[in-house]
Amino acid sequence: METISPPGVASGAVTSERLGGRIGSTKERSMRISVLRRRGPACAEGRHTLESARLLLRTPTVFEAQVASAAGSDAEAQRWLGWEARHVAPDVVRRRLAGTRARRGRPSGAVHPALSMCLVAIDLRQRAYVGMASVTSVDARTCEVGGYLGPEYRGHGLGAELFAGVLRLAHEHLGYAEVRAGTETGNLACAVSLERAGFAAATGSDVHHLPDGRIVPAAWYASTVAGPTTCAATGRT
Numbered sequence: 001m002e003t004i005s006p007p008g009v010a011s012g013a014v015t016s017e018r019l020g021g022r023i024g025s026t027k028e029r030s031m032r033i034s035v036l037r038r039r040g041p042a043c044a045e046g047r048h049t050l051e052s053a054r055l056l057l058r059t060p061t062v063f064e065a066q067v068a069s070a071a072g073s074d075a076e077a078q079r080w081l082g083w084e085a086r087h088v089a090p091d092v093v094r095r096r097l098a099g100t101r102a103r104r105g106r107p108s109g110a111v112h113p114a115l116s117m118c119l120v121a122i123d124l125r126q127r128a129y130v131g132m133a134s135v136t137s138v139d140a141r142t143c144e145v146g147g148y149l150g151p152e153y154r155g156h157g158l159g160a161e162l163f164a165g166v167l168r169l170a171h172e173h174l175g176y177a178e179v180r181a182g183t184e185t186g187n188l189a190c191a192v193s194l195e196r197a198g199f200a201a202a203t204g205s206d207v208h209h210l211p212d213g214r215i216v217p218a219a220w221y222a223s224t225v226a227g228p229t230t231c232a233a234t235g236r237t
Contacts, residue, residue, distance in 0.1 A: 042232065043173060043231040043232050043233035043234075044232055044233060045111075045233065046059070046110070046111040046116065046233050047059040047106065047107065047111060047233055048119065048169055048173050048231065048233045049106070050119070050165050050168060050169065051124070052161040052164060052165055053161065054123065054124055054125075054158065054161060055121045055122065055123065055124060055130060055158065055161050055162065055165065056102075056121070056122040056123075056124050057119040057120070057121055057122075057133075057162070057165040057166075057169075058106075058107070058119065058120060058122070059107075059111055059115060059116065059118065059119065059120075059233070060115050060118055060119070060120035060132065061107045061109070061112075061115075062112050062115070064102070064107075064120045064129065065112075065115055065118065065120065065132065066089075066097070067097045067100045067120075067129045068120050068121075068129050068131060068132035068150075069087070069089060069132070070089040070093055070094045070097045070098070071094075071097075071098075071129060071130075071131055071132075071148075071149070071150030071151070072131065072132070072148040072149075072150065073088045073089040073090075073093075073094055074094065074150075074151050076151065076154075077148055077151070080184060080187065080190075081148060081210070082210030082211055082212040082213075082214050082216075083211050083212060084211045084212055085212070087211070098150075100128075100129060101126070101127040101128060101129075102122045102127045102128070102129060103127075104127070117134060117135040117136070117137075117143075117169075117174060118132060118133065118134045118135070119132065119133045119134075119162075119165055119166055119169055120132050121133070121149070121158070121161075121162050121165070123153075129150070130149055130150060130153045130158060130162075131147060131148050131149035131150055131153060131158075131162060132147060132148065133145060133146065133147030133148075133162050133163070133165065133166035133169075134146055134147065134166070135166060135169060135170050135174060135176075135179075137176075138180070141176065141177045141178055142176060142177070142178040142179075142180065143170050143174070143176040143178075143179055143180070144179075144180045144181065144182075145163070145166045145167065145170060145179055145180070145181050146181065146182075147159075147162050147163060147166055149162065157196075159189070159190070159192075159193030159196075159197075160192075160193045160196035160197045161197075162193075162197075163181070163193055163194055163196075163197035163198075163199070164196075164197040164198060167179055167197055167198055167199070167223055170228075171223070171225050171228050171229070172228070172229050172231070173229075173230060173231040173233065173234060174228075174230060174234055175228045175229060175230040175234065176228055177224060177225055177226070177228045178222060178223070178224045179199075179222065179223045179224075180202065180204070180220060180221070180222045181194055181199055181220070181221050181222075182204060182208055182218045182219065182220045182221070183218070183219055183221070184208070184216045184217060184218065184219070185216075185217035185218060185219045186217075187219075191219065191221070194221045195221070198223050199221035199222060199223050200221060200222065200223065201219070201220070201221055202220045202221055202222035203220065204218065204219075204220030205218055205220075206218060
């Protein structure tokens with residue numbers, strides 16, 4: 001699953017996870033996205049930490065961002081993401097990083113400024129790097145988000161967990177009242193993931209310019225809350 005994401009470390013997202021089915025009622029959506037847990041390690045020292053049913057979501061280190069970016073560099077993902085060639089990891093790098101496992105415990109050291117509003121997704125059982133999501137500020141009230149998964153993690157419903165995590169990051173940790181995400185028109189997989197995560201259809205530009213120069217038709221989704229909050233990692237609560 002890849003959404004049209006804003007420029008940045010996780011640049012370009014238009015989602016490639018293949019999911020089936022449509023979302024039913026609002027009640028059904030809220031039941032499905034109860035995967036986000038309220039427990040887990042607290043945010044601190046500029047690092048955000050969240051958990052879903054199957055994923056650990058945390059502010060990545062530079063190396064973790066490189067591993068996650070390699071996972072989104074395959075041809076299927078890039079059909080939607082459309083990154084510039086210089087940001088796409090070559091096959092030899094993808095193969096070398098594919099088996100990387102996350103270490104237990106909280107990463108140490110300063111957070112790279114470009115990664116401060118990103119989340120790397122880690123499989124809770126296998127400690128494998130699953131994908132990444134990012135937040136980009138539009139203004140003090142609004143942001144845009146995007147994300148992607150590695151090849152072997154598509155088609156298992158993890159897109160909804162990833163989007164639910166980055167949605168919670170934006171609303172509850174970074175203080176954004178409105179969170180927007182876009183996907184290429186006709187990408188049912190991404191639309192389903194976004195709806196399961198709590199987004200609803202919204203208005204927006206009819207087209208999106210991908211980083212590689214392609215122009216694609218776009219569909220937009222949004223989530224709005226009346227009282228966004230921030231956490232200790234953001235520096236204000």
